Amino acid sequence: MQQLLSFLIRNSNRILFLLLLLFAMVFTVQSHNYHRSKAITSANFVTGGVYQQLSDIREYFHLASQNDALAKENARLKSLLFNQKDSTHPVAIDTIHGVRKTDVLVAKVIHNSYNVHENFLTLNAGSKQGIRSEMGVINDRGIVGIVENTSPNYATVISILNVESRINAKIKKSNHFGSLIWDGKNTGYVQLIDVPRLASVRKGDTIVTGGQSLIFPENIGIGTIDKVYVDKETNYFTLSIRLFNDMTNLGYVYILKNKDRKEVTDLENLSKEKHE
Numbered sequence: 001m002q003q004l005l006s007f008l009i010r011n012s013n014r015i016l017f018l019l020l021l022l023f024a025m026v027f028t029v030q031s032h033n034y035h036r037s038k039a040i041t042s043a044n045f046v047t048g049g050v051y052q053q054l055s056d057i058r059e060y061f062h063l064a065s066q067n068d069a070l071a072k073e074n075a076r077l078k079s080l081l082f083n084q085k086d087s088t089h090p091v092a093i094d095t096i097h098g099v100r101k102t103d104v105l106v107a108k109v110i111h112n113s114y115n116v117h118e119n120f121l122t123l124n125a126g127s128k129q130g131i132r133s134e135m136g137v138i139n140d141r142g143i144v145g146i147v148e149n150t151s152p153n154y155a156t157v158i159s160i161l162n163v164e165s166r167i168n169a170k171i172k173k174s175n176h177f178g179s180l181i182w183d184g185k186n187t188g189y190v191q192l193i194d195v196p197r198l199a200s201v202r203k204g205d206t207i208v209t210g211g212q213s214l215i216f217p218e219n220i221g222i223g224t225i226d227k228v229y230v231d232k233e234t235n236y237f238t239l240s241i242r243l244f245n246d247m248t249n250l251g252y253v254y255i256l257k258n259k260d261r262k263e264v265t266d267l268e269n270l271s272k273e274k275h276e
Helices: 002-010 012-031 033-061 063-082 261-274
Strands: 102-112 118-123 136-138 143-150 155-162 167-171 177-181 189-195 206-209 221-231 236-243 252-258
Touching (some): 118 252, 177 236
Antiparallel strands (some): 102 118, 136 143, 143 155, 167 177, 167 206, 206 221
16 A cells, blocks of 8 residues: 555656646547547447457357358258259249258267278168168269168268169260279279260260269269270260269268158159069
C-alpha cells in the first residue's frame, strides 16, 4: 500500500495530465459529430477484427460438421441424379412402387488398404445406418468397391483394387461391355477383359459401369482407356483402364442401395430352378 501511495505521489502530475486529456477527448467527441463518427469507426474496426478472428476460430472447429453436412447434401443430389434417365429433365418419382429405386447412404473411409492383392476398405457406418452386403460404393470421382460384410456400426468393402473383384463395365460410346478386374500390379489402373473384337476402342475412351448389374447404376464413371491388347487365346480385347479415382486417397464415400435387387434376384432364381 505504501508503495502504491508513493507511486501516485511521484507521478501525480502525469496522472493529472492524462485525466485532463481523457476528459478533453470525451467532451470533444460528444460535442462534435465528425469526431464522434471517427471514434465509433475506430472502435468498430477493433471489435470487428476481434469478432472476425473469433468467427474464424469457430469455423475451424466446425469444419468436421460442415464436411458431414456437405457429404450428406452430395448424397441427396446423387440420389436424385441416379433416379433419372436424363439429367436435363426433372426427377420422376416411381409412381408404381412409390419409392425411388436407388437410395444413397454416406459414410467415411476409416481404413484403406491398397498395397496387397486383396485390398479392403472399412467404413464408419454399418447395418444400423442401412448398409448391407453387395451394395455398390462410389465417391464423386467414380466407383470404389462393393460392400462385403457389416456390423452394427461398420462395414468392410472389397476394393476395386482386389484381384477377386469383378464388376460389369462398358465402353461409354458404344455400349460394348466386359468384366472389370485388377491384375494386382498398379493402384492407378484396372483392366477390362472379354471385350469383343467388334468393339471400336481407342485410347482415351471413357469406361463406365454397365447396365447388367444390380449393384451399380449404369454410367457411373470408372476411367479412360490407356492401352489396348488382344488376348490371343480368346481373341478378345483386354483394355488397360486409367482410373478416375485415386484409390490411395479416399475420404467420404456413397453407398448405393437398389430396392428392387431382391425382387429381381428372386425372379431370376425362380427361372433358373424351372430350367434345371
